[in-house]
Amino acid sequence: MFISMFGAVESGIIYAIMALGVYLTFRVLDFPDLTVDGSFVTGAAVAALAIINGVPPIIATILAGIAGFLAGTLTGLLHTKGKVNALLAGILMMTALYSINLRILGQPTLSLHTEATIFDQLGNVWGAPIDNMLNSMLGIFGLERLPSTWGILIVMLLVTVIIKLITDYFLKTEVGLAIRAIGDNKRMIRSLSANTDNLTILGVALSNGLVALSGGLIAQLGGFADVGMGIGMIVIGLASVIIGEALFGTKTIARATLAVIGGAVIYRMIVTLALRFDFFETGDMKLITAIIVIIALISPKILKTQREKKRRIEKRRALEQEIKEVG
Amino acid sequence: MLDVKNISIVFNEGTVDEKTALNNINLSLEKGDFVTVIGSNGAGKSTLMNVIAGQLYPDVGDVLINGKQVIHLPEYRRSQFVGRVFQDPMAGTAPSMTIEENLAMAYSRNKKRKLTFGVTKSRRKMFKEYLQTLNLGLEDRLTAKVGMLSGGERQALSLLMTTFTDPDILLLDEHTAALDPSRAELITGLTKKVVTDAGLATLMVTHNMQQALDLGNRLIMMDKGQIIFEASGIDKQRLTVEDLLHEFQRIRGEQFEDDRVVLG
Numbered sequence: 001m002f003i004s005m006f007g008a009v010e011s012g013i014i015y016a017i018m019a020l021g022v023y024l025t026f027r028v029l030d031f032p033d034l035t036v037d038g039s040f041v042t043g044a045a046v047a048a049l050a051i052i053n054g055v056p057p058i059i060a061t062i063l064a065g066i067a068g069f070l071a072g073t074l075t076g077l078l079h080t081k082g083k084v085n086a087l088l089a090g091i092l093m094m095t096a097l098y099s100i101n102l103r104i105l106g107q108p109t110l111s112l113h114t115e116a117t118i119f120d121q122l123g124n125v126w127g128a129p130i131d132n133m134l135n136s137m138l139g140i141f142g143l144e145r146l147p148s149t150w151g152i153l154i155v156m157l158l159v160t161v162i163i164k165l166i167t168d169y170f171l172k173t174e175v176g177l178a179i180r181a182i183g184d185n186k187r188m189i190r191s192l193s194a195n196t197d198n199l200t201i202l203g204v205a206l207s208n209g210l211v212a213l214s215g216g217l218i219a220q221l222g223g224f225a226d227v228g229m230g231i232g233m234i235v236i237g238l239a240s241v242i243i244g245e246a247l248f249g250t251k252t253i254a255r256a257t258l259a260v261i262g263g264a265v266i267y268r269m270i271v272t273l274a275l276r277f278d279f280f281e282t283g284d285m286k287l288i289t290a291i292i293v294i295i296a297l298i299s300p301k302i303l304k305t306q307r308e309k310k311r312r313i314e315k316r317r318a319l320e321q322e323i324k325e326v327g
Numbered sequence: 328m329l330d331v332k333n334i335s336i337v338f339n340e341g342t343v344d345e346k347t348a349l350n351n352i353n354l355s356l357e358k359g360d361f362v363t364v365i366g367s368n369g370a371g372k373s374t375l376m377n378v379i380a381g382q383l384y385p386d387v388g389d390v391l392i393n394g395k396q397v398i399h400l401p402e403y404r405r406s407q408f409v410g411r412v413f414q415d416p417m418a419g420t421a422p423s424m425t426i427e428e429n430l431a432m433a434y435s436r437n438k439k440r441k442l443t444f445g446v447t448k449s450r451r452k453m454f455k456e457y458l459q460t461l462n463l464g465l466e467d468r469l470t471a472k473v474g475m476l477s478g479g480e481r482q483a484l485s486l487l488m489t490t491f492t493d494p495d496i497l498l499l500d501e502h503t504a505a506l507d508p509s510r511a512e513l514i515t516g517l518t519k520k521v522v523t524d525a526g527l528a529t530l531m532v533t534h535n536m537q538q539a540l541d542l543g544n545r546l547i548m549m550d551k552g553q554i555i556f557e558a559s560g561i562d563k564q565r566l567t568v569e570d571l572l573h574e575f576q577r578i579r580g581e582q583f584e585d586d587r588v589v590l591g
């Protein structure tokens with residue numbers, strides 16, 4: 001149990017980078033970008049291919065991010081200059097990327113099991129004493145199966161938090177404020193001399209850069225890149241954003257991005273828990289995800305109307321009480 | 328400062344919906360000019376504003392700002408010189424962003440946007456000082472979301488955001504129309520103040536004839552895409568609402584028709 005939850009948190013933190021990308025388009029730009037399903041795989045494919053060809057894993061991972069950035073740029077161009085509807089632009093790019101990803105991979109699945117990934121290299125640098133210390137602390141609680149390394153979790157947490165902090169900073173810069181305004185009031189920011197087309201393209205490109213970066217890391221964590229690994233990724237990203245927002249709030253940008261990371265981790269934990277029931281099969285994951293998103297979308301509204309109702313009933317009761325007392 | 332030359336624009340040309348919205352409009356504004364614009368429904372007032380702002384591209388004609396041709400500049404480039412306040416109080420501000428963030432965005436209007444913080448300590452201080460001039464207490468609510476403000480407060484903020492970076496041209500399209508009378512008066516007062524303080528060239532569309540007479544140093548009346556009457560200086564000061572209605576009837580041979588007109 002502990003070990004599978006540990007795995008969930010570990011991958012959740014990497015998926016959080018993808019979720020931050022989805023947050024940038026869906027929430028900040030108000031641009032429902034479906035490129036994600038494709039660009040996630042593009043990142044995985046580029047990283048895998050590069051590593052197999054002897055590129056250092058760290059460079060391969062960065063290349064993955066750049067590939068996603070380019071894919072996002074195309075979606076942005078399609079939407080702004082080509083005046084294609086946002087949803088359609090994303091779907092077109094997602095479809096086109098499927099073929100491109102297959103070309104990059106050369107075959108449906110590329111295995112990385114014989115290659116040294118960024119995590120293998122990390123394992124060499126990472127000090128075993130830290131693992132031993134943390135594991136012995138866990139040993140106190142009587143846990144038997146312990147994680148083989150804490151390195152991935154801790155380093156990836158660090159990387160994700162750094163990306164989060166850069167995102168927070170970026171969204172507060174002059175450029176970032178203008179990008180946020182596009183999602184809030186496009187006409188206004190244009191009348192304040194912002195080139196909304198270019199800023200939209202930049203936003204979508206950055207978003208897909210993060211998504212592909214996440215894809216490149218997940219491929220290295222899992223040891224393979226598969227052309228189908230991005231199916232439903234956008235819904236997973238959305239689930240993370242929505243769960244996070246519902247649980248942690250969105251009062252400030254820093255809070256919202258933290259919520260997205262939390263949401264991504266919790267999403268992984270929910271899926272892991274669900275899969276522990278014998279009833280569920282791996283193939284049910286997508287359905288579970290869709291249901292989570294539906295619940296997360298609908299329940300806040302139901303809760304709100306319930307609260308309103310309760311408030312009104314209480315108010316009425318207080319008024320009746322008052323009338324009784326006066327009378 | 329602003330020259331509008333021979334502007335014509337026809338919508339849906341060659342269809343049954345063909346509509347000549349502007350028909351050979353010529354207009355020149357000097358620095359400090361404050362022109363009020365009145366006219367019947369569909370006269371082309373908003374269309375003229377949109378052409379000057381670059382939101383619409385005319386069929387023929389030219390727009391010059393400070394003697395420079397700007398007709399080919401897209402709206403976002405032209406807004407370096409042209410500030411606008413829209414009729415809808417929701418249109419001029421970003422509701423889910425804070426007051427200081429909105430001001431920071433407006434502050435970048437005539438500068439290149441960079442990767443440095445939009446709201447800094449020194450800017451916050453400056454924003455506070457500007458907000459104080461509104462007398463609405465907004466200076467104490469810098470980090471409040473603009474969506475929480477009332478329509479009048481938002482419109483006052485929009486006006487400040489448009490003017491505090493000194494645009495050359497200020498376009499106001501019925502910017503008090505959506506407000507209740509007391510708020511409208513507040514915004515009108517602020518408008519008068521910023522326009523005289525900054526000495527911009529201002530075009531203001533209004534459906535309030537008395538306001539059109541009280542404000543500004545020039546007045547134009549539009550109908551069917553044309554400027555049919557102009558008055559300035561002492562002539563304008565002597566005008567009354569009756570004169571305006573009378574003029575309209577004399578020129579057009581029909582009653583002035585405007586379902587939103589306020590005679591004063």
Ligand SMILES: Nc1ncnc2c1ncn2[C@@H]1O[C@H](COP(=O)(O)OP(=O)(O)OP(=O)(O)O)[C@@H](O)[C@H]1O
Nearest residue numbers: 338339346348366367368369370371372373374375
């Ligand atoms: N994008 C457009 N497409 C087609 N026709 C348009 C368009 N914009 C404006 N028109 C038409 O052009 C004419 C002038 O419109 P405009 O909005 O400039 O009038 P206005 O003087 O501002 O009127 P109001 O006082 O009602 O605001 C109207 O007949 C309008 O229907």
Ligand SMILES: [Mg+2]
Nearest residue numbers: 372373374500
């Ligand atoms: Mg109008």
